[in-house]
Amino acid sequence: xxxxxxxxxxxxxxxxxxxxxxxxxxxxxxxxxxxxxxxxxxxxxxxxxxxxxxxxxxxxxxxxxxxxxxxxxxxxxxxxxxxxxxxxxxxxxxxxxxxxxxxxxxxxxxxxxxxxxxxxxxxxxxxxxxxxxxxxxxxxxxxxxxxxxxxxxxxxxxxxxxxxxxxxxxxxxxxxxxxxxxxxxxxxxxxxxxxxxxxxxxxxxxxxxxx
Amino acid sequence: xxxxxxxxxxxxxxxxxxxxxxxxxxxxxxxxxxxxxxxxxxxxxxxxxxxxxxxxxxxxxxxxxxxxxxxxxxxxxxxxxxxxxxxxxxxxxxxxxxxxxxxxxxxxxxxxxxxxxxxxxxxxxxxxxxxxxxxxxxxxxxxxxxxxxxxxxxxxxxxxxxxxxxxxxxxxxxxxxxxxxxxxxxxxxxxxxxxxxxxxxxxxxxxxxxx
Numbered sequence: 001x002x003x004x005x006x007x008x009x010x011x012x013x014x015x016x017x018x019x020x021x022x023x024x025x026x027x028x029x030x031x032x033x034x035x036x037x038x039x040x041x042x043x044x045x046x047x048x049x050x051x052x053x054x055x056x057x058x059x060x061x062x063x064x065x066x067x068x069x070x071x072x073x074x075x076x077x078x079x080x081x082x083x084x085x086x087x088x089x090x091x092x093x094x095x096x097x098x099x100x101x102x103x104x105x106x107x108x109x110x111x112x113x114x115x116x117x118x119x120x121x122x123x124x125x126x127x128x129x130x131x132x133x134x135x136x137x138x139x140x141x142x143x144x145x146x147x148x149x150x151x152x153x154x155x156x157x158x159x160x161x162x163x164x165x166x167x168x169x170x171x172x173x174x175x176x177x178x179x180x181x182x183x184x185x186x187x188x189x190x191x192x193x194x195x196x197x198x199x200x201x202x203x204x205x206x207x208x209x210x211x
Numbered sequence: 212x213x214x215x216x217x218x219x220x221x222x223x224x225x226x227x228x229x230x231x232x233x234x235x236x237x238x239x240x241x242x243x244x245x246x247x248x249x250x251x252x253x254x255x256x257x258x259x260x261x262x263x264x265x266x267x268x269x270x271x272x273x274x275x276x277x278x279x280x281x282x283x284x285x286x287x288x289x290x291x292x293x294x295x296x297x298x299x300x301x302x303x304x305x306x307x308x309x310x311x312x313x314x315x316x317x318x319x320x321x322x323x324x325x326x327x328x329x330x331x332x333x334x335x336x337x338x339x340x341x342x343x344x345x346x347x348x349x350x351x352x353x354x355x356x357x358x359x360x361x362x363x364x365x366x367x368x369x370x371x372x373x374x375x376x377x378x379x380x381x382x383x384x385x386x387x388x389x390x391x392x393x394x395x396x397x398x399x400x401x402x403x404x405x406x407x408x409x410x411x412x413x414x415x416x417x418x419x420x421x422x
Contacts, residue, residue, distance in 0.1 A: 011414055015407035019389060042391070078410045079417035097308030103389060104406040109413070147416060172416035174409060178230060178314060180253070188415035190408050195315040196226035197401050198385060199289045202320075203222055204399035205358060205383035206290035 006054050013051060014074055016041070021071040033064035084109050085144060086174070089161060090152035091116035091131050094176055098150055099126040112144060141168040150174040151181070217265050224262060225285055227252070232282040244275035294319050296355060297385070300372060301363035302327035302342050305387055309361055310337040323355060352379040361385040362392070 020041055024032060034052075038045035052070070075081055088095045091114045099114050114131045116122060121131045132140060140146070149170045153161055158177040165173075172188040175181055178196070181189055231252055235243060245263075249256035263281070286292055299306045302325045310325050325342045327333060332342045343351060351357070360381045364372055369388040376384075383399040386392055389407070392400055 012411060014414065015404070015410040018410065019404075019407065077414065079413040080410065084413055093308040093311035097304040098405075100304035101405065104409050107406060107410065109406075109409055148412065171419070172412050174412050186419050188412055188419050190412035190415065192403065192405065192408055193226070193230075194309075194312065194403065195318060195320075196230065197403055198315050198320055199226040199229065199291065199318065200223060201359065201383050201385050201399055201401035202290040202295055203225065203288065204401065208382070208397050208399050 010051050010054055013043075014078060017051070018071065018074050018078060018080075021067055021074065024067045025071055029067055031064045031066050037065070080107050082108070084148060085112050085146050086110070086148035086150060087112055087137075087141070087146050088114040088129075088150045088152060089134075089137075089165065090114075090154075091118065091121045091126070092152060095150070095152040096126050098152065099129040109148075112146060113140065115140075137165070138168045141165070141170065145169075147171040148174060150176065152176045155179040221262050221265055224254075225289060228262070229282065229285050229289060229291075232278055232285065235278045236282055240278055242275045242277050248276070291318050294321055295359060296321050296323050296357050297359035297361060298323055298348075298352070298357050299325040299340075299361045299363060300345075300348075300376065301325075301365075302329065302332045302337070303363060306361070306363040307337050309363065310340040320359075323357060324351065326351075348376070349379045352376070352381065356380075358382040359385060361387065363387045366390040 020037065034045040034048045038048050041048070052065070072081075086109060088098050088111060091099075095114055095116075099111050105111070111129050114121075114126060114129055115134045115137050116131055117134045122133045124131050147170060149165050149172070151158060151162065151173055155177050158175075158179050158181060162173060162181045162183060166184060166187055171186075173181055173183065173190070175189055175191045176194065178193055180191070183189055231248065245256040245259045249259050252259070263276070283292075297320060299309050299322060302310075306325055306327075310322050316322070322340050325332075325337060325340055326345045326348050327342055328345045333344045335342050358381065360376050360383070362369060362373065362384055366388050369386075369390050369392060373384060373392045373394060377395060377398055382397075384392060384394065384401070386400055386402045387405065389404055391402070394400055
């Protein structure tokens, strides 16, 4: 694609831009100035201009940004211009919730299957998503060219399972396991540590109370 | 408590220290040097010393850190030395998953009830947790002195519901709704934007592929 290297701070803000632009488009808004966008998003207009300049500066002086164009371009950068298939490894409460969660399916993330080792779960369905035997994961991943795995298994088996999945062809882990996965170079990981986020909230709350 | 103001970057790292120290304690390890802790956590020893110095520097030259003491102190800072009761607002897939998620219950976060408006859900239980009528939320929050609400409702009703919950006494929102809540001063919020984290993962994956 040839674009320059983008800082991870900008990358972290892109999904939020995407969310706001998507809402603007759904509201029928065709263009927006960096000033208006800044007021909505509660960041400075100059930050918006700087961030979006990373991608060739989609705005035009006196016109602002074309919402649909900017949305499409950010979508491409985020890899949302194609279908991203994923599997969920672990069919417990959290795995089931993710399988039934429709919000990210709108962004062309498609949950193909849930894998588990529990005979009682294997063969059932969560909504439309089949629960398959972990022993069939290798063949399934290779045949369906799955690249993303959401990890919702117990932490005790997380390392060993992740290493196996890398051998099967997984390139990206959406990790809900409260453990840092040790992964080889070239494998992407994004952690969602729910208990830690709740602890941070607890800190904020108790600290605000003291003021 | 009287401690000095701590940067938000340090605060974000505290739950991770807590997690590692907890594992050390469960492994029967009584003390650890900043060097050993640094190797395990993959951060520099000097960062560990700096971070922990914010809390009075629990380490001793030539001895290292007492694991249990440090764990207890960080726990206090995070507000984990007391029971933190929470409710879940929205009994869909995600709300049900959180109600059944036991990991944060170990940290003395106790899910008291799930609230919903769906007559089919009200009166049922998710594990041990009752699903109650949203119309009874005010009385319940006041009687049980609930301060934390996990938000797993549709985005269209998020603002209005959050405003009501603040009036009922909620002080902290664990927000899973893909919308930024506008809250009055003194109210804490911690966002878990699942779709955005998946988009970030997608970016990382597609970008690693290009290298």
